Amino acid sequence: MGILAVCLGGALAAWGLSRVGIHQGYEPVQPIAFPHKIHAGDNKIPCLYCHYAARTSRHAGIPPASVCMNCHSLVEKQTVEIEKLKEAVQDLRPIKWTKIHNLPDFVYFNHSQHVLSGVACQRCHGPVEQMERVKQFAPLTMGWCLDCHREHAHVPVAAVPRAISTVAKNFNPVAGLDCTSCHY
Ligand code: HEC
Ligand code: HEC
Ligand code: HEC
Ligand code: HEC
Ligand code: HEC
Numbered sequence: 001m002g003i004l005a006v007c008l009g010g011a012l013a014a015w016g017l018s019r020v021g022i023h024q025g026y027e028p029v030q031p032i033a034f035p036h037k038i039h040a041g042d043n044k045i046p047c048l049y050c051h052y053a054a055r056t057s058r059h060a061g062i063p064p065a066s067v068c069m070n071c072h073s074l075v076e077k078q079t080v081e082i083e084k085l086k087e088a089v090q091d092l093r094p095i096k097w098t099k100i101h102n103l104p105d106f107v108y109f110n111h112s113q114h115v116l117s118g119v120a121c122q123r124c125h126g127p128v129e130q131m132e133r134v135k136q137f138a139p140l141t142m143g144w145c146l147d148c149h150r151e152h153a154h155v156p157v158a159a160v161p162r163a164i165s166t167v168a169k170n171f172n173p174v175a176g177l178d179c180t181s182c183h184y
Contacts, residue, residue, distance in 0.1 A: 027135035028098040032088075033081045040129040047121050047128070054111040054121075062097050065089045100136050107142075108182050117174075123148070145182065149175040 039045045047054070050067060054060035068085055075082075088095050103109055114124075121128065126137030138144055152175035176182075 023100075023102075024136055024139045026100055027133055028100060030098060030133070031096055032084045033133070036128050036131045036134060051121075054115050056112055058110045058112070060111045065095055100134055101140065103140060106183060108184065119148075142182075146177065149177055149181075151175075153177060 039050075040047060050063040051060040052063075065085060065088055069089055072082060072085060085095070087093075115121075124138050126135075128134060
């Protein structure tokens with residue numbers, strides 16, 4: 001607890017100076033105007049087709065251009081933006097997407113823990129399938145995390161994973177409110 005307090009104290013000082021991570025509504029222009037609306041909305045491509053890592057790891061990840069080319073080597077439509085994709089692939093140049101969501105380093109967040117227990121992407125990211133350009137929907141503050149964790153401390157999201165983790169965690173609430181759930 002002492003060590004935690006010291007770590008948090010240092011983190012708090014650094015964080016107070018910058019507060020780089022909290023940007024609700026942040027909607028940067030991307031190097032290629034990739035529309036989620038056309039892909040995840042109109043063409044109903046599942047989120048996990050591209051963000052496959054969200055099921056198994058901490059980060060949801062951004063798909064490499066080779067995933068885009070699974071379709072765009074076949075899709076006939078050509079636009080300036082699709083041309084940029086093909087040039088990047090031809091030149092073996094990675095696309096430099098601007099990261100929108102950024103939690104500070106002293107917070108532990110893991111996609112798989114949420115996705116596997118049935119929390120929908122949209123609960124945290126909003127209606128991405130309607131967005132031409134992605135914008136940060138949630139504030140990503142500690143209060144925001146805790147509001148949902150309080151709601152799920154007693155109400156199971158998915159009964160089976162909750163039953164298993166409840167036993168494994170010695171009957172602690174599953175969505176933790178302990179400082180050490182998210183800070184260590
Ligand atoms: C065809 C592939 C594809 C599909 C399908 C897709 N995405 Fe994405 N997603 C991307 C790419 C590429 C980016 C990076 C460019 C951008 O931000 O628009 C991205 C970015 C994002 C970001 C912002 C990440 C950051 O920088 O913080 C979120 C959130 C996101 N996607 C959520 C979703 C959700 C939710 C769905 C399903 C409703 C979805 N995506 C479906 C390819 C995809
Ligand atoms: C419980 C809330 C929550 C859920 C559910 C959630 N995300 Fe996220 N997502 C976040 C947070 C918080 C971040 C910022 C993480 C960071 O900075 O380390 C993030 C970041 C991302 C990013 C940026 C790259 C990365 O992994 O850091 C993408 C892409 C993304 N989410 C897509 C998705 C998709 C797709 C789903 C559903 C399969 C999903 N998210 C479900 C909260 C959530
Ligand atoms: C599962 C198939 C699939 C994948 C994967 C995919 N796309 Fe697409 N994309 C499409 C389809 C279908 C269209 C619509 C074509 C049409 O309108 O005829 C499209 C359209 C587009 C457009 C044009 C949008 C407009 O304004 O008309 C861009 C840009 C684009 N995709 C970029 C990407 C990028 C970048 C990736 C990888 C991150 C990607 N796509 C991955 C199927 C896909
Ligand atoms: C929309 C609801 C929701 C939001 C928002 C949310 N969580 Fe969770 N979180 C859950 C649920 C439900 C679980 C339980 C998953 C399981 O164990 O089945 C969980 C579990 C966790 C766990 C692992 C279990 C534990 O508590 O020890 C961590 C760590 C965690 N969340 C961190 C975060 C952080 C950090 C944020 C904010 C950036 C956040 N969560 C936002 C719903 C949410
Ligand atoms: C469910 C996840 C979660 C839990 C549980 C949690 N925190 Fe946090 N905490 C966060 C997130 C996310 C941030 C960064 C965003 C922010 O500052 O609001 C944060 C930021 C902080 C900060 C930086 C100060 C600030 O407001 O910028 C301190 C100090 C802190 N937490 C202390 C604690 C203490 C003490 C506890 C236990 C009583 C706790 N946290 C429990 C997620 C959590």
